[in-house]
Amino acid sequence: MAKQSGGGSARPPGMADVARAAGVSAQTVSRVLSGHPNVQEKTRARVLEAVDRLGYRRNNAARALSSGRSRTIGVVTLQTNFYSRAAVTSGIEYAARAAGYTVSTATTTSLDTSAIEGALSRLADQAVEGVILSVPLIHTSPRIEQLTRAVPTLTIDGSRTAATEVVAVDQSLTARLATRHLLDLGHDTVWHIAGPREWLDAASREEGWRATLREAGRAVPPPMEGDWSPASGYRCGLVLGRVPDVTAVFVASDEMAFGVIRALHELGRRVPEDISVVGVDDIELAEYCSPSLTTVAQPFAEMGSLAVTHLLRHIEDPGTAPEPVSVEPRLVVRASTARAAR
Numbered sequence: 001m002a003k004q005s006g007g008g009s010a011r012p013p014g015m016a017d018v019a020r021a022a023g024v025s026a027q028t029v030s031r032v033l034s035g036h037p038n039v040q041e042k043t044r045a046r047v048l049e050a051v052d053r054l055g056y057r058r059n060n061a062a063r064a065l066s067s068g069r070s071r072t073i074g075v076v077t078l079q080t081n082f083y084s085r086a087a088v089t090s091g092i093e094y095a096a097r098a099a100g101y102t103v104s105t106a107t108t109t110s111l112d113t114s115a116i117e118g119a120l121s122r123l124a125d126q127a128v129e130g131v132i133l134s135v136p137l138i139h140t141s142p143r144i145e146q147l148t149r150a151v152p153t154l155t156i157d158g159s160r161t162a163a164t165e166v167v168a169v170d171q172s173l174t175a176r177l178a179t180r181h182l183l184d185l186g187h188d189t190v191w192h193i194a195g196p197r198e199w200l201d202a203a204s205r206e207e208g209w210r211a212t213l214r215e216a217g218r219a220v221p222p223p224m225e226g227d228w229s230p231a232s233g234y235r236c237g238l239v240l241g242r243v244p245d246v247t248a249v250f251v252a253s254d255e256m257a258f259g260v261i262r263a264l265h266e267l268g269r270r271v272p273e274d275i276s277v278v279g280v281d282d283i284e285l286a287e288y289c290s291p292s293l294t295t296v297a298q299p300f301a302e303m304g305s306l307a308v309t310h311l312l313r314h315i316e317d318p319g320t321a322p323e324p325v326s327v328e329p330r331l332v333v334r335a336s337t338a339r340a341a342r
Helices: 015-022 025-031 043-056 058-068 085-097 111-123 142-150 170-185 198-214 230-240 255-267 282-287 300-318
Strands: 072-078 102-108 130-134 154-156 165-167 189-193 247-252 278-279 294-297 326-327 328-333
Touching: 015 043, 015 154, 025 043, 025 300, 043 085, 058 328, 072 085, 072 111, 085 102, 085 130, 085 300, 102 111, 111 130, 142 326, 154 300, 165 170, 165 198, 165 300, 170 247, 170 278, 170 294, 189 198, 189 230, 230 255, 247 255, 255 278, 278 328, 300 326
Parallel strands: 072 102, 072 130, 130 154, 154 165, 165 326, 189 247, 247 278, 278 294
Antiparallel strands: 294 328
């Protein structure tokens, strides 16, 4: 409990209060909050827990003035309710906090270069030390190149500018795992419901799906396109469910796969007895839909942690050559897939 001042009002907790609550020295608290590497993880966790419990707030403005550093990371993300975007942002915030940084988020309502330029400019005006671009960057511009040269920048969806570092999931492998699983179950071919074409993740998944079918000597059906939403999956499912030859579908996201399964149920097509369905992401609801969804897990927490780690390294040494880092996805087999009926 914070002590009472002479006027009877409670003073805000200080660093000494955090040190007492965590059972460490004030110097250790300072090291944890400044992101010093020579702190044991158990000690770091104990200090951060005390910070949360006491409601301790550092005066970041004063620290920035005295040190010339804001200890703030900027994140550019799309304004959406899709689980994957929220999960990645949450992973970034957790890892940044553990390193002693705060996160300032700039959302954009579109993927136009002008909208991304505006988000980057807002973060630059806040004197962030680095930026994580959590949006597809299919087209760049002189202004984006200028901003990403001025501020250490990392992208996490495979896109890049001349000055950015990339941490990305191998989305081609994601598609290969899903497609290969269905072929191994004896399905003659695999149909695909892709994500929006302007998303690089969607394009890479479609490419991996096509390549796997061609390598196996199988027919490549015409893909359908959704917008990541369950409603778009439902609409596509109503079409595919009426095609007699369809026995296996690879859907580019779990949320679209939920819509597909709902449509198939309404059409009287059983999952997986008549049609097997595989999604992508492994969101928490995937295990609890009916039937539970076979999916390719995307390591959202690992992505956030890697992004922060690599960005902080880039901040400390901006002259380092940016090198892409690929994270492998993982197939999670559940009840929505089965051997092809003969």
